Amino acid sequence: MDDGERWRAARRIPPIGWHRERHHRLYSEDEMIDRPPAQLNPQGIALFLDFDGTLVRFDRPDQSLPVVDARLKSLLVELLGALDGALAVVSGRALDTLEGLLAPLRLAAAGEHGSQWRMAPNAPRQSIDVSASLRTMPAACQALLARFPGVRLEVKPHSLVLHFHGQPALRDELAQAVGQLCLPDTGMALLHARGMVEIKSADVDKGVAVTRFMGHTPFAGRTPVYVGDDVSDERAFAAINALGGISVKVGAGPSHARFRLDDDRAVREWLGELLRA
Structure with missing residues (x-):
């Protein structure tokens, strides 16, 4: 039994894919809390971040690839250290594209909504079989x-x-x-x-990706925190909520997330507050 299996057993948490079978509440904007807590112990949380619309702007008129500026990369490096490695980017982009945008920074990451993943910065890449x-x-x-x-x-x-x-x-x-x-x-x-x-x-989504990470060190045993902005992040919010974690929606609209941040700028500000907590 690995770390994740022991942790799920202790908390009666079922295996990957379980969140599909459950009903989860959709919160209106009025019910959501405007800002997630920043006074969190970095040693006790596992942080999962969507990429487009969360860390970088999504609404680029020409649909060009975003530029990941040096300040964002520096922020992610600081978070990686403060969290003892329990940081992952979870994106719909292909893993090659995502890692190219973040280079030379290397993080744990999931691409294509969990079809591809790297469990740690220097871990080998894994993927599902191509249908x-x-x-x-x-x-x-x-x-x-x-x-x-x-x-x-x-x-x-x-x-x-x-x-x-x-x-x-x-x-x-x-x-x-x-x-x-x-x-x-x-x-x-x-x-x-x-x-x-x-x-x-049909077998993967961002909720599956997060649950997979939570079954392995250094994520296992920590309180999961997920920040995302789009429909594809809703599966992750549902999984995070059922794990007793903190789910954060970026932007307007109803969501399974309990907390809200306005935009990618607000996300960066909040991440900076986590480092200063």
């Missing part, structure tokens, strides 16, 4: 583009994304068309996110 169904989908998605001018297809190692940024009127029709490719017997699922529709494995 046989996924291998046939790029051609089908490419054929859809003729019906939806301006939509861009992104092929990741374990998922496909159709971007429709700046064309919100396409959302429902595009989602319906893409959804027809993701029948239950394919093992794939459709994820609706801001400005995009993603086809990914």
Whole structure:
């Protein structure tokens, strides 16, 4: 029995994937607490951070890759030390892309909503098996583009994304068309996110990613804290809440998160407060 199994047994916490079967409350903006506590002992928490919209701005008009400035990298280095390594970035981006943006900084990280992960900065990369169904989908998605001018297809190692940024009127029709490719017997699922529709494995999400990290040192036994801004982060909020952790939504709208921060600037300010606690 590893550290995570002992910890889950002591707290009666079920294994990875359990949070899918539970009902979780959706909080309105009025019910959410405006700012999470900053007086937390860094030695007692495990910190999980989304990337786009949380650490860096999401609404770039040209959809270019974000620039991770030196101040943010310095902040993450300080947090990594203060938390004794219990820090991970959990993103929808492919792990190669995410780590390229953070370079030369290396952190524990999960990419593609938990399809790829690195348990520690110098640990080997791991991933789920690529679905046989996924291998046939790029051609089908490419054929859809003729019906939806301006939509861009992104092929990741374990998922496909159709971007429709700046064309919100396409959302429902595009989602319906893409959804027809993701029948239950394919093992794939459709994820609706801001400005995009993603086809990914039905077996992974950010809640699964967080639960996986919490089963290993140095995360195991700590109180989990998760900060994120998008629909894909809601699974992680639900998992964090059931673990007795602290869930933080960035931006407006109802959420499973109990706390709220306004934007990526507020996230950085709050992270700085954690270091000064």
